[in-house]
Amino acid sequence: MDFNDTPQEADFRAQARAWIAANRPTDWQNKTGRDVDGIAMSKAWQKKKYDAGWACIHWPQEYGGRGATPIERVIWSQEEGELGQLGGVFIIGQGMCAPTIMAHGSEAAKQRHVPKIASGEEIWCQLFSEPGSGSDLAGLRTRAEKQGDEWVINGQKIWTSGAHYADFGIVITRTDPTVPKHKGLTMFYLDMRSPGVTVKPIKQVSGRSDFNEVYFADVRIPDSQRLGAVGDGWKVSLTTLMNERLAVGGGFPTNFEEMFELTKVIEGEDGPAIEDQSVREKLADWYIRAAGLRNTQNRMMSALSRGQAPGPEASISKLVLGINRQNMASTMLDIQDTYGVISQKDLAVNGGQFHEIFFRAVAHRIEGGTDEILRNIIAERVLGLPGDIRVDKDLPFNNIPTGAN
Numbered sequence: 001m002d003f004n005d006t007p008q009e010a011d012f013r014a015q016a017r018a019w020i021a022a023n024r025p026t027d028w029q030n031k032t033g034r035d036v037d038g039i040a041m042s043k044a045w046q047k048k049k050y051d052a053g054w055a056c057i058h059w060p061q062e063y064g065g066r067g068a069t070p071i072e073r074v075i076w077s078q079e080e081g082e083l084g085q086l087g088g089v090f091i092i093g094q095g096m097c098a099p100t101i102m103a104h105g106s107e108a109a110k111q112r113h114v115p116k117i118a119s120g121e122e123i124w125c126q127l128f129s130e131p132g133s134g135s136d137l138a139g140l141r142t143r144a145e146k147q148g149d150e151w152v153i154n155g156q157k158i159w160t161s162g163a164h165y166a167d168f169g170i171v172i173t174r175t176d177p178t179v180p181k182h183k184g185l186t187m188f189y190l191d192m193r194s195p196g197v198t199v200k201p202i203k204q205v206s207g208r209s210d211f212n213e214v215y216f217a218d219v220r221i222p223d224s225q226r227l228g229a230v231g232d233g234w235k236v237s238l239t240t241l242m243n244e245r246l247a248v249g250g251g252f253p254t255n256f257e258e259m260f261e262l263t264k265v266i267e268g269e270d271g272p273a274i275e276d277q278s279v280r281e282k283l284a285d286w287y288i289r290a291a292g293l294r295n296t297q298n299r300m301m302s303a304l305s306r307g308q309a310p311g312p313e314a315s316i317s318k319l320v321l322g323i324n325r326q327n328m329a330s331t332m333l334d335i336q337d338t339y340g341v342i343s344q345k346d347l348a349v350n351g352g353q354f355h356e357i358f359f360r361a362v363a364h365r366i367e368g369g370t371d372e373i374l375r376n377i378i379a380e381r382v383l384g385l386p387g388d389i390r391v392d393k394d395l396p397f398n399n400i401p402t403g404a405n
């Protein structure tokens, strides 16, 4: 397998690099948060890319992309590098919602929304998880009932990232409780400012609010906002979830090189941290994992370049990456000794990045599938072990015992 650029790929890389160098925003590092300034800067960069044909480049041209190959997509994100962080607010819309609309939406929905998602004009959120159904997504209870040409939605979602600044969202609902849980679901999309939608931000320990509770009280939407057939919501949600694991597990850096360089300059009691035997052992371990991750990600790219959807590689990658980033950041904070408690960007080693990685890694290990669920997938689909026990799989949903019945 040859991972060097072909002449065409090298040409594409040179074009991308030149455009980024000529157009990159300055002073963006302090504004990548999801506050008003950060979002404005993200939108400006996204629109600039879109106007020049560099946004969502692997999407078809008719929906705002440029029909680029999967490898060109990888080259673009390598060249965009750290600037890619500015795309954080668009990950759910571009990484999960738009692919779902393109696969299951009406032509009108695709024409109306997908280019606006590409240009950053519309921010979307994903309304899947509920208080009683995260990993067991098919156990959800938010109802949608048909009344004439409209659907009426009632229920609650939770952990909805970005719902407080999203314009639209895709929402999975139960439309038939009398059939087994995977068969009675239907997917829709809706304007987040529809009457009856209440968004309540959840305050995090850091003081930020990245996700929300979302309540639906008699929210009415037209049938034209359905994605896929009635009762086919599970299949539609699998499109979203497969894209989610790719978006969450595929592109993150391992940060190994950066950590390695820093162990040479961070001073412990007996000299630079790299001279400490226990740090050296950890570095060797992280190097092995980083190399394994690179190869797994290369396998994902090879699958993409052959036109295949990546399979369990995306689960392996997300599982190892989340644990690894948490573990590395924690050690890097430890070896700074008392300086490790300083998280203020302008005072902390490496601009406080290790604190950010350390705290964010906890979320990484839950969002898009928890470690345990990923291990189940790897056990079943890679190792061929017996499946998880699913006693409620074939029962009508309204006959599944709950705390209430």
Ligand SMILES: Cc1cc2nc3c(=O)[nH]c(=O)nc-3n(C[C@H](O)[C@H](O)[C@H](O)COP(=O)(O)OP(=O)(O)OC[C@H]3O[C@@H](n4cnc5c(N)ncnc54)[C@H](O)[C@@H]3O)c2cc1C
Pocket (backbone or CB within 6 Å): 092, 125, 126, 127, 128, 129, 130, 131, 132, 133, 134, 135, 136, 158, 159, 160, 161, 162, 211, 362, 363, 364, 366, 367, 368, 369, 370, 371, 372, 373, 376, 388
């Ligand atoms: C940063 C972040 C952003 C998120 N953003 C969104 C969003 O935008 N939209 C959205 O819809 N959701 C979002 N979520 C929610 C996320 O998808 C769920 O938290 C996740 O699916 C886990 O569900 P749960 O929290 O209900 O935990 P549970 O499913 O209750 O799991 C609790 C624990 O039990 C384990 N467990 C459960 N079932 C099994 C099993 N069969 N075998 C072994 N162990 C099991 C789990 O692994 C976990 O450790 C986000 C979460 C985070 C952390």
